[in-house]
Amino acid sequence: MSTPVQKEEAVSSGAFNYLSFIQSGVDPRTGSYSCSLSMSDMLSHHLCGPALPLIFSFNSFNALNQGLGCGWSLRMSAYNRTTKKLTLSSGASYQxxxxxxxVTLVDKKLDTFNISVENDTLIIHHKDGTVEELTRPDPDDDEWLPSRLSSAEGRYISFTYDIVHGYRVLRGISDAHYRLLNIEYESDHNWDSSPGITLWPDSPYHRRKFGFVIRDSWLSEIYLESRTGLERESWLFDYQPGVNGTLLITRLQTPAGALETIDYAMQAHVLPPGAPLAAVPAVLSCTLIPGAEQAATVRRYAFSDHNYFGNGAGYEWSDSEDYLYRNISD
Structure with a gap:
């Protein structure tokens, strides 16, 4: 099948590959607000590994709903033949x-992994010894997704997929002994269970579920069920549509009661000539109210016309190259 091209592929920058972008909060270099929930660093094979970091993250440049709410997805490695974009589970991406x-990677600066192709399988060797195998169901499919993750000792976990909203999405992860993860989607129409991600689904004692409340395709609540199911801790979200198909988080409330509100400038970063978008939003201010009668913290942001997309550097837009790597000064 031909995998649809997601809107997040319209713009890219090496600025997104730094750690500060993929943590929750505002990146002061880009003005982007990102939010991610670390669910578990899951150890398979009776704690012998390989370890699988489970990070559920939001991307405002990807407003598509693949079954877990617009802009939200589990962070996994992938390669798309149409856009020629390789995305790693760390959040970094390369042409x-x-x-x-x-496989030739554009703008790869650190030698933290190697990638090759064997029998239509993309093999990613990471610096820590783990190996990812990315496959596609048939030669006509445009997207490679993880089918196996192996440790340096040879133990591995396997990934299974399903079709939801026209996309191939993760359904479950298992090792040689148990299921490690199971995902229920809104489109499953399971009246006995809400959409969400369940860890250790076959173990009554270890089983944990992150449930999702999805309204009008927007993820409004993530809650963690207790073992008894009688109590739950929740993260609450509000959004607003941005320009050019973006979706922006405007309010986040944590289980501890802290409240974060975010205001945006919709045309903050103008893109260079020839870009698919005229401009993208950036955060104007971010207010954190910790609760417990603590004072609020307000951070305000301002950006020049010379931005991380290369506007003002004298270059035409390129889908395959980050021209900021050519500049030796601001």
């Missing part, structure tokens, strides 16, 4: 060009 068994 990647396949030629036989060789």
């Amino acid at each position: 990647a060009y396949i030629n036989g068994r060789d």
Whole structure:
């Protein structure tokens, strides 16, 4: 099948590959607000590994709903043949060009992984010894997704997929002994259970479920069920549509009662000539109210016309290159 191209592929920048972007909060270099929930660093094979960090993250540049709410997804490695974009589970992304068994990565600066192709399988060797195998169901499919993750000792976990809203999405993860993870989607229409991500689904004692409340395709609540199911801790979200198909988080409330509100400038970052979008939003202010009668903290942001997309640097837009790597000064 031909995998649809997501809107997040319209713009890219090496600025998104730094750790500060993929943590929750505002990145002061880009003005982007990101939010991610670390569910577990799951150890398979009776704690012998490989370890699988489970990070559920929001991307305002991807307003598509793949079954868990617009903009939300589990962070996994993937390669799309149409956009020629390789995305790693760390959140970093690169333009990647396949030629036989060789893969050329544009703007890769640190040698933290190697990638090659064997029998239509993309093999990613990470610096810590883990190996990811990315496959596609048939030669006509445009997207490679993880099918196996192996540790340096040879133990592995397997991934299974399903079709939801026209996209191939993760359904479950298992090792040689148990299911490690199961995902229920809104489109399953399971009246006995809400959409969500369940860890250790076959173990009554270890089982944990992150349930989702989805309204009009927007994820409004993530809650963690207790073992008895009688209590739950919740994260609450509000949004507003941005320009050019973006979706922006405007309010986040944590289980401890802290409240964060975010205001945006819709045309903050103008893109260079030839770009698919005229401009993208950026945060104007972020207010944190910790609760417990503590004082609120307000952070305000301002940005020049010379931004991380290369506007003002004298270059035309390129889908495959970050021109900021050519500049030696601001």
